[in-house]
Amino acid sequence: MLRNGYILFIFLLPAIVAGTFLSCFAGDITVTGCTKLLQAKCLQCHPETRICQKLEKKSKRAWKRTVKRMVKKGAELDTEQQKMLVQCLSKPSPEVVQYCQQ
Numbered sequence: 300m301l302r303n304g305y306i307l308f309i310f311l312l313p314a315i316v317a318g319t320f321l322s323c324f325a326g327d328i329t330v331t332g333c334t335k336l337l338q339a340k341c342l343q344c345h346p347e348t349r350i351c352q353k354l355e356k357k358s359k360r361a362w363k364r365t366v367k368r369m370v371k372k373g374a375e376l377d378t379e380q381q382k383m384l385v386q387c388l389s390k391p392s393p394e395v396v397q398y399c400q401q
């Protein structure tokens with residue numbers, strides 16, 4: 300009996316851990332990394348208004364240049380994150396637009 304309980308525990312534990320872990324992230328599925336990245340990486344130096352006012356005004360190439368320039372200034376973004384930001388700033392993703400309207 301004790302042994303069965305132990306085995307059950309061993310099997311349940313990863314499921315519980317995984318469940319807790321997944322539920323932590325489930326709420327973030329609609330908010331993809333973009334606004335998070337913006338908040339985490341871009342707001343140390345200037346407020347988001349600086350970025351938001353340029354949302355509809357820059358082409359993809361222009362955003363690419365801007366993001367590269369920000370990286371030179373000290374924004375910590377790997378290449379994947381840079382690509383992602385350029386993507387969601389140049390054809391503003393709904394998430395970013397909503398973020399900027401707040």
Ligand code: HEC
Pocket residue numbers: 337340341342343344345349350353365366368369372373374375376384
């Ligand atoms: C290390 C500080 C720093 C970080 C981090 C930073 N910026 Fe900047 N940003 C600046 C400074 C300084 C200026 C004004 C001078 C300039 O435009 O070069 C600026 C200006 C801007 C402008 C207005 C000028 C333009 O080219 O339209 C935009 C847009 C912008 N930043 C976007 C971003 C984005 C997006 C991020 C995050 C990836 C970011 N910044 C992170 C320092 C930073």
